[in-house]
Amino acid sequence: MSEGYKTVLTGGTGEIVEKKSRFIATVRPVKTEADILTFLEETKKKYWDARHNCSAYTLGLNRELTRCSDDGEPSGTAGRPMLDVLLGAGLYNTAVIVTRYFGGVLLGTGGLVRAYSDAVRAGLAASVIAEKIRGISLKVTTDYTGIGKLQYLAGERDIPILDTQYTDKVVAFLLVSHSQEGELKKALTEKFNGRILMEKEKDLYFALVNGKPKVFED
Secondary structure (H helix, E strand, O other), X not given: OOOEXXXXXXXXXXXXXXXXXXXXXXXXXXXXXXXXXXXXXXHHHHOOOOOEEEEEEEEOOOOOEEEEEOOOOOOOOOHHHHHHHHHHOOEOOEEEEEEEEOOOOXXXXXXXXXXXXXXXXXXXXXXXXXXXXXXXXXXXXXXXXXXXXXXXXXXXOOOOEEEEEEOOOEEEEEEEEHHXXXXXXXXXXXXXXXXXXXXXXXXXXXXXXXXXEEEEOO
């Protein structure tokens, strides 16, 4: 977990129908218990006329808070299967609520387990999921003759350049994972014979979404 973690970047909604019962899965990224409570309140208000609003969530990078609720369904037929899908997908800081509108036909224990599990999978399929990688923004200052070498080193290592500022010097901001930081600094020092200034701007998390970097503060 020191390098990064897999999570939902943007939540989604998926729905399945099983023997006339509707199962609507709403997925959301969460950071705190307050986020989870707000999510539950909003969903119950939105689907106020539903028979059940079952939930599951995992919070914390060491899974400090991992909970689930059957919300009136037979014990073990909703919340636990939902949680198993989240954990099986390797997700952190993620919550899901499955709303059920009863269709008049009993599904039985096995049918409920399958329906709630499939609903969560549908919700995840409608969400944006990615690996949040722990890293830094590295501020690199060089002269105009060095920008080409800097771009080459970053490119061959798939290190995104967030921004480049041109004044009397060239200042570039590189998005570097912690696992790459030491090797990159060594390569830059050798390539520029020490005539380069490197400063850690800040710690952050980032993810690659459709090949483009997205930066997070946590």
